[in-house]
Amino acid sequence: MNLYKYFSFFLLLGFLGACAATDPRQEIPAGVPTETILNDNLTQLKTSAEYKLQPGDLLEIQVFMEKDMLRTLRISTGGTITYPLVGNIQIAGLSVSQAEKVLAVALEEYIKDPQVSLLIKEYGNHNVYVLGQVAKPAALALLPEKPLTLLEAITSVGGFTDLAAISKVRVLRMENGQQTALDVDVAQITKQGNKALDMVLQAGDIVFVPQSMF
Numbered sequence: 001m002n003l004y005k006y007f008s009f010f011l012l013l014g015f016l017g018a019c020a021a022t023d024p025r026q027e028i029p030a031g032v033p034t035e036t037i038l039n040d041n042l043t044q045l046k047t048s049a050e051y052k053l054q055p056g057d058l059l060e061i062q063v064f065m066e067k068d069m070l071r072t073l074r075i076s077t078g079g080t081i082t083y084p085l086v087g088n089i090q091i092a093g094l095s096v097s098q099a100e101k102v103l104a105v106a107l108e109e110y111i112k113d114p115q116v117s118l119l120i121k122e123y124g125n126h127n128v129y130v131l132g133q134v135a136k137p138a139a140l141a142l143l144p145e146k147p148l149t150l151l152e153a154i155t156s157v158g159g160f161t162d163l164a165a166i167s168k169v170r171v172l173r174m175e176n177g178q179q180t181a182l183d184v185d186v187a188q189i190t191k192q193g194n195k196a197l198d199m200v201l202q203a204g205d206i207v208f209v210p211q212s213m214f
Contacts, residue, residue, distance in 0.1 A: 056124020
């Protein structure tokens, strides 16, 4: 990793703490709480029957009439939880009802007609961060079943500033515990219509728009 990549990545990481608790559609002024808007987004997640469980989600799991089976567990980065009697169970990518059925089937060997109840207590990181030379640097909430592309994210924060190097936009992403940098020439999307470059963002992505050197 060259010096520019190293510096940019850790500079952005240092900024994430301020982003995580801020309004996903407004500028990020330090120390200004915006819990109401953030909670509105979480409410949409909680009420979506199509929401798919993700690594980092914190779950409360209980089995009817089995008090000893009550557990609060976080889904691992590999998409699993470790539950009594059945061990590791893969549940990331399942809906709540699907996960309940998977656990119930696994428990049938030990408990007669288990009735499993699963509640999402806390969601993992479902934000992307748009920083650098854009009008209003912000954290944007990813909503279930509504993909967000790179161009949509930049447009959502007011677009580029006059100093933006739009041909050198960088998307920083963690994959399998490794940080990768994806460079995108947004000018080819906006001016040449190359929609194939308009990538779909993932939770935790950092979009960084550098300043033009000319």
